[in-house]
Each structure stands twice: as structure tokens, then as C-alpha cells.
Amino acid sequence: MGVFQQMNGLAPPFRATAAAAGQPAAGQAATGQAASAPAASPESGPAAPAPLPGHVRAAIIGAGLGGIGAGIRLRGAGVTEFVILERADSVGGTWRDNTYPGCACDIPSHLYSFSFAPNPDWSHSFSRQPEIWRYLEAVTDQYDLRRHLVFGAEVIRADWEPGPARWRLRTSRGEITADVLICASGPLSEPSLPDVPGLG
Numbered sequence: 001m002g003v004f005q006q007m008n009g010l011a012p013p014f015r016a017t018a019a020a021a022g023q024p025a026a027g028q029a030a031t032g033q034a035a036s037a038p039a040a041s042p043e044s045g046p047a048a049p050a051p052l053p054g055h056v057r058a059a060i061i062g063a064g065l066g067g068i069g070a071g072i073r074l075r076g077a078g079v080t081e082f083v084i085l086e087r088a089d090s091v092g093g094t095w096r097d098n099t100y101p102g103c104a105c106d107i108p109s110h111l112y113s114f115s116f117a118p119n120p121d122w123s124h125s126f127s128r129q130p131e132i133w134r135y136l137e138a139v140t141d142q143y144d145l146r147r148h149l150v151f152g153a154e155v156i157r158a159d160w161e162p163g164p165a166r167w168r169l170r171t172s173r174g175e176i177t178a179d180v181l182i183c184a185s186g187p188l189s190e191p192s193l194p195d196v197p198g199l200g
């Protein structure tokens, strides 16, 4: 988590519920997806899939902690022409996909969160999966990343084209080119089941 803790100085602190709802990103309505909301799992994803642009300055693969953090950093650097390509239908990565009973972080929540978006309302020192997922949904909204997200877009292949000096990505939703490719597909995003009879 060190890399996330190094992303400083981009915006006011994340505040669950009241502040998140009271300070939506410019031009965007508050979503009500807050870290202290009682629901077990957030509803997420855009109402209609965004079209895949032909070319972008940067393409990010994955909308887990890494991809969200990269997107926030790009926005903070003034880069607005980028997409976050996510094969699933919501953000969260690890914290969207692992829902087993008792699933929680094993690093204290105040450290297992973006340094620029602290959450003073964590309900546990080691928060449970639904709460971490809601935090990521809320940060996504607070930093106005939804416009960059393309869900249901699995990156199947990435080729560097030396002539035009760009990446050509083949995705399950078509092709796209990008000057910069940021891979945030996660080291643990592919399940690795042990070879135990009855599993898998």
C-alpha cells in the first residue's frame, strides 16, 4: 500500500456520508454511496456503457485500488483524456470480487486507504470487505472518475506500435489506442484455486 500512501495533496479528505454527499465533484450529483452506508454491497456502474473512444492520452487497465489511484493522479496532473478499462461491471477489484464471510483487510484501515482521501468513519480498525468496497465507490465518485470508466471491457491484447509511438489495445469492446498504458490489472485478480477435490 505504500504507493497509495504516497499520493498526496490532490483534494480535500474523503468524508463518508455527509461530506461525500455534501461535496460532490463539480458537475456531478452526489451518489449516496458512502463508507458508512449500511448496505452489504454497493450497486455500481454507469446506467449506460460509455462508448470506447478511438484514441486517448492514457489507458488504465483495471479499476481496483491501483487503477482508481492512477486515474486520480492523472486528473490531478491535468490529464483528462484517459479511460479506465475494467472487465467487470463495477470498480473495486479485490474488494468487489472477494465476498467470503469475514473478508477484511489485514492492514489498519487508516493506512489501507488513500492518503489524500482519509476516511474518519471506518467502523473497524481492520474494515470488512463491503465497507472497503463502498469506500472505493465513494472515492470514485468524489474524484469524478465515472466519466473515464469503461466497464465490461476486458483487455485481451496490448501491442506497442513504434511508428506512431502508441499502444494498440484489443478489448472485448473493440480496439483503442493510447499514448500511455498503465497496467493496474492486479497481481491477485485471477483466482488460484488449490488442487483439492471438490474445489473449482
Ligand SMILES: Cc1cc2nc3c(=O)[nH]c(=O)nc-3n(C[C@H](O)[C@H](O)[C@H](O)COP(=O)(O)OP(=O)(O)OC[C@H]3O[C@@H](n4cnc5c(N)ncnc54)[C@H](O)[C@@H]3O)c2cc1C
Pocket (backbone or CB within 6 Å): 001, 061, 062, 063, 064, 065, 066, 067, 085, 086, 087, 088, 091, 092, 093, 094, 095, 098, 103, 104, 105, 106, 107, 112, 153, 154, 155, 156, 184, 185, 186, 187, 188, 189
Ligand atoms: C481477500 C484479500 C485481502 C487483501 N487484504 C489486503 C490488505 O489487508 N492489505 C494489502 O496491502 N493488500 C491486501 N490484499 C491485496 C490486494 O489485492 C491489494 O491491496 C489491492 O487491492 C490490489 O489492487 P489492484 O488495483 O492492484 O488490483 P485488483 O484489486 O485485483 O484490481 C485489478 C482490476 O483489474 C481488472 N482486470 C484484470 N485484468 C483485466 C483485463 N485484462 N482487462 C480489464 N480489466 C482487468 C480486475 O477485474 C480488477 O477489477 C488483499 C487481497 C485479497 C484478495
